[in-house]
Amino acid sequence: MLNLYRRAVLGVAGIGPVERWSRRHGWRLGARRFVAGESVDDALPTLRALVDRGRSLIVDVLGEYVSQRASAEAMAGGVRDTMETLARAGLSPVVSIKPTQLGLAFDPELAAELATDLASRAEAAGGRVCFDMENHRFVDGTLELLGRVRRSGASRSSTVLQAYLHRTPADLETLLADAPAGSELRIVKGAYHEPAGVALRDGATIRRTYLALCERAWQLGAKVNVATHDDGIIREATAFVRGARLEPDRYELQLLFGVRPRLQQRLVDDGHPVRLYVPVGADWYGYFSRRLAERPANAAVVLRGILG
Numbered sequence: 001m002l003n004l005y006r007r008a009v010l011g012v013a014g015i016g017p018v019e020r021w022s023r024r025h026g027w028r029l030g031a032r033r034f035v036a037g038e039s040v041d042d043a044l045p046t047l048r049a050l051v052d053r054g055r056s057l058i059v060d061v062l063g064e065y066v067s068q069r070a071s072a073e074a075m076a077g078g079v080r081d082t083m084e085t086l087a088r089a090g091l092s093p094v095v096s097i098k099p100t101q102l103g104l105a106f107d108p109e110l111a112a113e114l115a116t117d118l119a120s121r122a123e124a125a126g127g128r129v130c131f132d133m134e135n136h137r138f139v140d141g142t143l144e145l146l147g148r149v150r151r152s153g154a155s156r157s158s159t160v161l162q163a164y165l166h167r168t169p170a171d172l173e174t175l176l177a178d179a180p181a182g183s184e185l186r187i188v189k190g191a192y193h194e195p196a197g198v199a200l201r202d203g204a205t206i207r208r209t210y211l212a213l214c215e216r217a218w219q220l221g222a223k224v225n226v227a228t229h230d231d232g233i234i235r236e237a238t239a240f241v242r243g244a245r246l247e248p249d250r251y252e253l254q255l256l257f258g259v260r261p262r263l264q265q266r267l268v269d270d271g272h273p274v275r276l277y278v279p280v281g282a283d284w285y286g287y288f289s290r291r292l293a294e295r296p297a298n299a300a301v302v303l304r305g306i307l308g
């Protein structure tokens with residue numbers, strides 16, 4: 001059922017007039033719950049308050065899929081400015097970037113150059129870059145891009161693996177065999193509507209696979225960023241950390257800004273390292289659509305707003 005719902009929401013979100021209407025009204029109708037500000041300057045008070053309340057941050061400069069060199073360069077400029085603003089404000093420039101924002105879809109060479117520049121700037125300022133994982137067509141390109149960035153010297157750069165993809169257990173082995181010691185890896189369920197040939201559909205199997213991936217990544221020496229709001233996964237992953245007596249620097253619990261705030265607070269109160277993924281920027285439409293697609297109740301909030 002949830003798969004059908006997700007397909008419907010992401011399908012409708014892609015229809016031109018729906019997109020144009022939503023871009024005009026969506027901020028008021030709920031996007032602001034999931035996005036900290038339409039610019040990093042707007043977002044700074046929120047970011048500071050989150051840090052004061054015990055969360056670390058990874059900032060996502062919103063945007064995805066560009067098809068022209070000038071747009072990729074402008075996007076990279078936006079990420080650079082954001083990192084500078086964060087550093088000036090005394091916040092660590094830890095950022096998440098979608099490789100298609102940097103041109104991966106049409107010029108992997110350009111994307112790698114821009115990614116390398118951003119990752120080395122982030123590390124010079126005491127931060128780092130994580131390359132988000134997008135739909136399955138970009139997995140190879142993203143893993144190659146990460147390899148190039150790391151070989152250029154930005155060794156703290158990392159990426160994401162999606163538990164729902166059939167290929168992920170094999171990718172995890174390859175990625176961690178080549179990774180610098182103690183490198184980070186974010187594991188997620190996966191947010192895109194993927195064909196059954198490439199992705200698992202059954203929630204219980206995705207959950208089991210997720211936990212198996214975390215355990216294997218820990219065995220291979222990685223720092224695992226357990227990125228989910230799923231109570232069962234969080235419970236079992238943290239039990240594994242305790243049972244295996246892993247140091248606190250071997251894991252983080254990562255959650256999305258605006259999603260399950262009470263759970264976020266409980267995890268902080270329990271002493272876990274918690275990092276929030278905080279989107280900023282005006283290009284919030286694709287991100288907001290995926291959050292609506294994850295949970296029917298989120299779409300109901302928007303509908304109530306539309307109907308007054």
Ligand SMILES: Cc1cc2nc3c(=O)[nH]c(=O)nc-3n(C[C@H](O)[C@H](O)[C@H](O)COP(=O)(O)OP(=O)(O)OC[C@H]3O[C@@H](n4cnc5c(N)ncnc54)[C@H](O)[C@@H]3O)c2cc1C
Nearest residue numbers: 132133160188189190191227228229230254255256277291
């Ligand atoms: C830090 C972080 C980074 C991510 N990066 C990527 C990435 O690079 N690539 C990628 O494909 N995906 C990414 N995702 C999204 C991920 O793949 C899932 O789509 C998303 O996390 C929802 O799955 P879940 O694991 O939280 O479990 P679910 O089973 O979807 O949710 C568990 C519980 O949380 C609640 N919940 C989940 N989502 C929402 C929501 N939007 N609003 C309100 N409640 C909600 C559910 O109602 C349920 O109670 C990321 C997620 C996080 C937390």
